[in-house]
Amino acid sequence: MNHSTTSRPAALPDGHAAGLRSAITADPARPVVAGIQGAGGYGKTALLEQLARAYRDAGVAVLDASTPVDRATEGAVLVDDAHRLDEPVLVGLREIARQPGARLVVAYRPGPRPAALGELIGELGAPVLLSGLTREDIAEQARRTLGPVSAEWVAWLHAQTGGVPRYVNRVLAVTDPGRAELPPRALDQFQHDFDQLGEVGWECVTAMAVGATPHPDLLAALLDLTPAAVSSALLAVRAGGLVTADDALLPIVRAAALRLTPWERRLRVTRRLVETQLARGGSVLPLVSPLLEAEIALLPEATLATAFERAGDEALRDAPHLARRLFAAAVSAGAPVASVAARQARAAAVAGELDEALRLADQVIVDETVPDRETGVQVAASVLAHRGLLERSAEMCRWSVGRLPWPGDRAFAAVGLIGVGRLGDADELLDSADDSGPPTSMSAAAAQLAAGVRESVVGSATTALSTLVRAASLSESVGRGILVPDTPAAIAALVALHCGELDVAQSTLDRAIESGTGGPLLRARHRLLAAWLPLLRGDTVTARAKLPATSEPAARDRLLATAIEAGIASRDNDMAALAAARGQARQAVAEHSVDLFTLLPLGELVVAAARLRDQDWISPYLLEARALLDRLGNPPLWSCMLTWKCLQAAVVLEELDDARRYATELDRMAGHTPLSAAMAEAAQVWLRILAGQVDHEESERAARGLHAAGLAWDGARLAGQAAIRTTDRRAMLALLECARALQGKPPRPRAVRGSGESDLLSEREKEVAELVLAGLTYKQVGKRLFISAKTVEHHISRIKQRLGATSREDLLNRLRELLGQSS
Template sequence: MNHSTTPRPAPMPDGHAAGLRSAVAADPTASLVAGIQGAGGYGKTVLLEQLARTYRDAGVAVFGTNELARADEGAVLVDDAHRLGETVLGELREIARRPGARLIVAYRPGPRPAALAELIGDLGAPVLLAALGREEIAAQAGWAAPDWIGWLHAQTGGVPRYVSRVLATAEPGTAELPSRALDQFQHDLDQLGEAGSECVTAMAVGATPHPDLLAALLELTPEAVGSALLAIRAGGLVGADDVLLPIARAASLRLTPWELRLRVTRRLVEIQLARGSSVLPLVSPLLGADIALLPESTLAAAFEKAGEEALQSAPHLARRLLAAAVSAGTPPASVAARQARAAAVAGDLDEALRLADQVIVDDSVPDKELGVQVAASVLAHRGLLERSAELCGWSVGRLRWPGDRAFAAVGLIGAGRLGDAEELLRSTDDAGPPTSMTGAAAQLAAGVRESVVGSAATALSTLVRAASLSEPVGRGALVPDSPAAVAALVALHCGELDVVQSTLDKAIGSGSGGPLLHYRHRLLAAWLPLLRGDTVAARAKLPVAELAARDRLLATAIEAGIASRDNDMAALAAARGQARQAVAEHSVDLFNLLPLGELVVATARLRDQDWIAPYLAEARALLDRLGNPPLWTSMLTWKRLQAAVVLEELDEAQQFAGELGGMAHHNPLAAAMADAAGVWLRILAGQVDQDEAERAARALHAAGLAWDGARLAGQAAIRTADRRAMLALLECARALQGKPPRPRAVRGAMSAETDLLSEREKEVAELVLAGLTYKQVGKRLFISAKTVEHHISRIKQRLGCANREDLLNRLRELLGH
């Protein structure tokens, strides 16, 4: 019968499931034709059952495909229309065109036979079923935490059927897919047919869903693979990017026989190796399996290549992969150098050095230059810079690796052997082409030499360029030290703190120097807040990790500096043992003078400086061999002056002040330190000039030593007899520490409260707050320690303080500290 002129039922006004349910519920007797499109598991069957219930509750009969002859008597609801033959689809199309028809047809997105496409055209725009969002999953779960909901959403892609499977079988809050949920995928995989099931297996072991790759891998025709991929998408097993959902991948790996997975994996590995493509995701899951221990040439090659791929991003995994390559038949000698590198990058320096030494002495081992590079880098990291330099120098003319000559020169200069370094640098033959790494290494050597024999500005500029040139190499580098670290050290020694910040930020961001130098860059960055006196920020930058000798020396010096600035004598005493161990493990070189200087001040505060004297003597001998370069010498001399100030050793202080005066011409920081040294001498002698002290303190602050400037102003305030000058200098100290000035009213109120104390009690309080012991305070004021204790007891009583901590806090408020 031809119904072309007969009015057709209206299409669905709303493209959502809720709109369809509302339309049926509003008038079950009304004419309605609709299509429901959704991949497998998206809830087509559930929606049809809800609609059937609504119809039946309203007294409307519901028919399926086996009762199409009675379509005019009720509503026809059809599921899985993509599975129907042409005859039935033709009948449904005829029903859809009848006036008053009530027809709802559910189907998958594809594959789509021609007859179904024609029917869909008559049904109009379909109701599209979507995946569940996190809120909808949470509503179903009820008991689950947000993090677990997020995990479930990621695992299932929000596919309703998969969400229900996990919710029905999972332990609450356990982020692990239940085996019962995975076993239920067997039916889904069976529906795909043999080709579809094999494609899922290939994708599960790591194959990209490309028809040509899957066809070659599974020995199928491209047409068969194309149809299989359509079925996989329609089955709801993949996301929008055609990648298997995690739950579908886990199910396939669980349900596919091991032999089939291994066969597909081996074939896929062969294809990827032939193409030079990544094999890391393919063979990583094989680690720990019995098959990984069997001699197998394909797997051996794959494990070896995967180990190289994992070196930078996952060094611990790289070590396991290279070991698996040896188990699978790779000759141990052929991967020994790479195993040494993997151990070094993973932080196992002992194992790295052991393997590297074996590589160096065994003439049959390839990649000998890599073994030298690893050993040299590890030795420098362990604080043996001169030994590292000698090894780099040994490789010059023998093995050669990019930068070996330059790093040998840098290490020799660092050990005080400038003549040897210059002789090495005069040679012009280079290792290989002029790459970014060789260029950066050459500029590094030039910059370090300039820092010793030339100007600070030229040295720093050269080193910053070296750091910039090494950035593209990033995490791929394995070197004794990074240009960024050396540039930061030079910048710290000449007060260019902005250069320190920007250089280290870039190095940390790019991973310059690789994982082996990551903590070195972070620790050098912690010196910036330490110089400002911001001990909270400095402590926050300290890494919580097992550190090698060079990094441990830096970290220990920072901890001692924090304790010293916080006036925490208990913490300073606790750092003593760590400091002695760290210094003993590390040979003295040019690049560890900064932490050595910090420890000199710490030992002076503890009155325990004897143990560090031999290392100071080594440092002075090293600097003498280099001609006492002002850039490197001035900071250590300044720290020794500060130690003399703490110990009130006037003769020593005068000696160091004279040395600083001879270096004042070299750079602005050296000039500021030299000027401040003279002011310190006068302060120690009790000759405090407010204007002079403020000028010197502000000059130190401007040159990069903010905390030192504040300390100078604070100590000048303690030692002046002029009350007005004392208050002004204390305000100067506050300003240099970054604290806002106290309001006039507050200062007036403080002055009134401090009138409770006698002048002598104020003097005692100021000295106690400065960190002096009762004995030291007594010596300063020419009274006994017992008298000092008596003064403190009376102050505590007058201010109503319950304990010493309350007293110190109260005095800091009253005296402006």
């Protein structure tokens, strides 16, 4: 039956729900034939109720699907869930749609649909498509229901529900404001949705919830169903609004399925899926992790035992705490304790539970029934090094050679022996090397590591650094999967720091951090070493920001972190923070034996102790370090930086005899690297500065030499101290400008030279202020300006009053701003 186009209702203003509402509200008598398409929960029923209210308010009768064709024009026919109607009813609705002046709105799901519905939809034309709520929509709805909520919580709710209005309403009706947890009462309401799917549909949802791929053939094989039955069920699942666009269950649907499906049913599907994945060599971690909460899953069963063990291996790198639980579950499900003991020790180590890791590793090493005892040795050696016991770690590695070999054991033994000053033992071990296994990336990296560390002691700094960087590059391919006493990247960075190659250190550490080399256990070490780079440049803000947040760092990391904190306080001239770090430093040094790779933090703590006039506690450790270097023949690469720090401590204490001795040592090492040459030249300048013989050009040249060699802050300090001690005001200002430039600060503004706000201060007050900002005590300022300390205090009091400062810190900040300086 054909009709002219003039008899058809006019097109809607747009294809959205708002357009349909507006058109009907504006003109209820207007002919309308429209379809509303949306998955379950998207608001079809709610929209129809709004339209019905608009018609009734206008005095138009609202009719339903049972309305005869000849009476359809007496009102507006609104039909919900058309996909559930019988064929005769759908045929009748199709005839109504063809009537001139008809007002018919039909809501239906995307599918599955009977043929008669398809014909009806053809008469209705392009449907109004319902979509999910946006974050803005959810925020507004939550505000009306719960009051103000955070944007983070709104984003969480949107992610959980996919914006499906029905699911959003379920959560909002029973949740506590801002609580990012799906309420059980909201999940229980999915019982009706799952019942509507039928047994096959619920089985499919259960399989998808435990990790099955939503593919008809795969689900059919898993559930012992026909592909046709599964395909039909998946159509119903999609039409029910339970999945995303790529057929993944919405998080709230998955949580509901896991909650509402009986454990026995879930376990049966999971076992089948696990068997399939084990046979294919696929991942089982997502499948069995939820079973950890089910006591029934931990009953002895070979399939689950194997699956828990495999899942533990998968979780070992990125989720070591979970790996430990999975290995324990494998034992509960029937796996022999010995089969997972070594991996449990490894998981504890990677998780940072070093005491537990060492306890388990010791048990593994002495238990000959453990199939992978060498892993226990590797764990013990790594944990011992991390706890600051490098010599014991080296002995563990040396013991394993020929007994329980693992990739790199000989090389790491040699590195540890050299690190504690036993070069002869290391050479003997390396000379006895034989082919103990295939040349893997890790064994090759370890061999290069040992060669590089040895070269750093007996040969060229350039060759040593090049060898170590190559070792670090080789180890990147292994990434976070390795567990070793130390990484080539960390040692390469240490060597680079000791010889002033800061760019090499930076790039090496950046690559190690990006690749995750060494896994979680070594992550903090790499980040701590990366924080050392801005510290050398005097950028204390960046250095502090780079310090990793670790609640209970191991001894090696604690020593590095404490030294960095002390270095930051020293460079910021924050004596309160420096004093607060002293107790932590004493504890950290006491816990860690002195070795080659701790000389950098030890040197920083030597200077800190000198600034606090409390160097007695660190002297024994400094003597140990000196003895260690003596045993190695005082290699310049490792000796130079510590000697330089000792010189700086002597400068702080104004101990000229000690400073001369350290300057002489540095002079003997001057030809080793550009850094050692810069240190040697600067040491001689320091001696003359301490003696009051400041040469402007010489001091600036030495300061810039330190800067060029990588010690930017040390260069700036030399220039600043030379400025303080010269009697030539022109030279003082020039050296202060040099110090600022070496720290990357802009030149002081003209105001410091006598105009603008700095005119608040007299010339003498400006001199006092500049020297106080440079770190001098009142006594030192008085000595420099030939006035008493009391007069200096009087000047400071008057300056504080003029500037309106409320505290000493406020005063210093105002002076820095006024005089064009920064902290």
